Amino acid sequence: MSLLQIEKLTRNFGGLSAVSNVSLAVEEHELVGLIGPNGAGKTTLFNVLTGVYTPSSGRVMFQKGDKSIELSKLPPYKITRMGVARTFQNIRLFKELSVLDNVKIAMNHEARYGLFGALFRIGQYFKSEALIEEKAHAFLKEVNLDELAETKAKNLPYGKQRQLEIARALATGAKLLFLDEPAAGMNPQETHALTSFIKEIKEKMNLTIVLIEHDMSLVMEICERIFVLDYGKLIASGTPDEIKNNPRVIEAYLGDEVEL
Amino acid sequence: MKNVLNKRNLITLVIIGVLFFVVQLLIKERIITAYMRSNIYWIGIYIILGLSLNMIIGITGQLSLGHAGFMSIGAFAAAVVLKTNPTLTGLFIGIGIGVLISLAVSFVVAVPTLRLKGDYLAIATLGVAEIIRIVLNNLSVTGGASGISNIKMLMSWPLLYTFVILTIFLTHNFKNSAIGRACISIKEDEIAAEAMGINTTKYKVIAFMFGAALAAMAGSLFSTTYYIVKPDSFGVNTSINILILVVFGGMGSLSGTIIATFIIGLVNIVLQPYAEIRMILYALILIIVMIFRPQGLLGSQELSTKLLPNFKWKRKEKSS
């Protein structure tokens, strides 16, 4: 069984089929790319996969241990609890909060006390808070952001914000990550640093990653397989070399400035 | 338990104790007059109201325009009980009943409205506060439109101080917990919060009910301070007055709300003789603040003993 199985997924907005009858599967520990021209439905697909939108039809199955879970029936926060997390095309950090607090919020499920524990600081409160603090710092060390722990997210340089967003998604304990244009707006050095960061965390934390990206050199360099969407439909899938030479893909991108 | 008895907490405890005894002494020596005392009670009750609304608006980012409605529930619950049982026990029973009713009403309002994203809560709370007011206006146990008068006056500095400190303790703990962080993440970005595994509806409901319960408590204290309650004292004007404290002090800043309440309490005293122009000046001051500090006095920052060990001394002077 594949880790993620998308079956005949459709999402309509009025008369528009932003995602149209898409079926695909992602295997454990893969790094796959999702590409396509602007408006092809890539972000919409992520939004359906993470529960922001419900599918108009079709379903999404996720393998957790030996259980098969229908993600498309769950609200976003429960999908995250299953070990599936994402980043956003237009960064959505908790801007006014520190890097540390951004990560702590992702680790909120680790708290072992309820409302009364919080209000009166009884039970596991102190132990639990100390543990979360320690885990958050350890996690930030692992993703090389610990020196910036006290910095407000909005004051980070752009590249670091993107990096923090990935780190925050990981801090939820996710094993499957959806990254929506992680290199958008980055200069070549930042893109390079990000590429090695993604590779590094993937190996270190045994992740499965699906990433949307317009930067073709990045996609071709790190993705093992690539899916191509156009007008909501899956028009091709295969290795980077196969995709580069696929006539339908070339046609879809015709007129775009993207170099394949 | 070394966490509890660290240096910071000890300093805070000492400040809390000193402030209490200084004001107590000033009252005993009659340096603080009965008129001043009534103003101090006003400030204390509004600190509780401001802090409670801050949980909803400042911490969780949900606009509520009906806070006075929950206040009135507590006010009438205490008034009714105090009529038959004019003792501290009666007051505590009244507070308990008010808090329970307030929790029930806020739950009924919150669950359908807070599942939605957007400012539906503002409209719903506005409506609910009006419904509460109209119900009270027509309810015979609460005296209808004329309300309840000659309520046993049990308010005292120790009583007020206990409840204010309790509220600061609870709201501070709420804010600085995993629950508080969840609420803050909702204010920052609801979609991102949900994507981080936060059950946003649950935390919005918790924050709203917590705020509503504290407001009811403040309402009960109001009854026993001013010995008369009328449904029309808890209209939208009162809700806006509470909202102003939160906006003026800074959304999400507890110390900001406290300072703002002091300042507005003092302004009220100073402007007392000029009743006609009081509202105009009041509005003017707010407009000026909003122009020069739109984020409120403290923004979302807190003053703490860690940053400014002398700060709370100033508060003592202001209240004396």
Ligand SMILES: Nc1ncnc2c1ncn2[C@@H]1O[C@H](COP(=O)(O)OP(=O)(O)OP(=O)(O)O)[C@@H](O)[C@H]1O
């Ligand atoms: N909430 C919505 N309501 C209506 N239409 C929408 C909505 N979200 C997306 N769309 C439409 O669906 C189509 C696909 O949009 P989507 O954002 O998924 O594209 P994309 O592949 O991510 O593009 P880009 O590369 O520009 O990010 C677009 O035509 C878009 O206008």
Ligand SMILES: [Mg+2]
């Ligand atoms: Mg997109």
